[in-house]
Amino acid sequence: MRNAMLAATMLAMFTFPALAQETTVQPQPQAATQQAMPEDGIRTVETVVVDGEQPxxxxxxxxxxxHDLYILGTLRPLPANMQWQSAQVERVLAGAQEVIRMRLQISADVGYLKGLLLLPRMLGARKNPDGKSLQEVVSPQSYARWQVLKARYIGNDRGVEKWRPxxxxxxxxxxxxxxxxxDNAKSxxxxxAKAIxxxxxxVTVVEEVILIKDPKSVLKEWSKTTVDDLACFDNAMRVIESDLDIMRARANAWATGDMAALQALPTAAQAEVCINAISETAIGKRLGYGNAQRNLKAKWLAAAEAALANNTVTFATLDISDMxxxxxxxxALKAKGYTVIAPDE
Known part of the structure; x- marks a missing residue:
């Protein structure tokens, strides 16, 4: 735990993841074309997000x-005011011999005091090299879109204007x-954990660790590194401008257990574009950032095969987009000869 604060800060800087009671869902409004355009030009389709206990x-x-392996497909973001209650997960975990968990960890090989001393440097590394403003590093068209979205969602925060895209x-x-x-942090x-x-x-933890042995030099290199993150910046704005309603609909479908609707809806992905912006830099490649997901997948599949050979019941979670x-x-599991059965089959 001595390096927990430092590792968490590094991760934040280098990443972008009983039967239910009555569902609280209001009818969705009519199509967006029937709504008046707001003054800032951003049209918002107000799909109501579910709340309360959901299955x-x-x-x-x-x-x-x-030998059975049960997998829960996870999703982010989820409805902020939802309380997830799953009788099926509870039943499976009550009889499971093993739970497979997966995580990507960034660890800095320094002591607690050094970690605290590095925090100001980490926060400073968010800024553009040479003290440039956001307006100076993105296109005029992108900055005009940014100003509109910033006014709506962030407000008058001048500090963010110095940050990298x-x-x-x-x-x-x-x-x-x-x-x-x-809520992108809701999990x-x-x-x-309570059922476990x-x-x-x-509990088997499938883990990939990116060890930063000299975070001071990494941060120094990062502060001078030019990142091709304009695609990340533009994609974030595109998602916010056009895909928020899709994200609300996906969150609702997950919460209410409507797998057909969830699989039919398009994915409003933001993280992948931004992760690629880091992993393709020289520093990202040197740290092995780009290989982490591939290594995790190989390790998880090996753990799943071992569980399917040895356990009567195993439980695991996977992000739906990866699953x-x-x-x-x-x-990948089906290609290895295992039988794969969807929730509704």
Missing amino acids: GPGLWLVRNGQ LFAAQELYKAAMKKSGL VGPVI EAHHPA LGANGYLA
């Missing part, structure tokens, strides 16, 4: 003879989520 989605099942995009995205009734983790504490299955699709985890 969440059903579990995917991967089967190897008499990558971090300005992150701040804007976070503020827009909050004002839209969504199913506490409910799962109650039933005591073995589904032609290159997803489920496709």
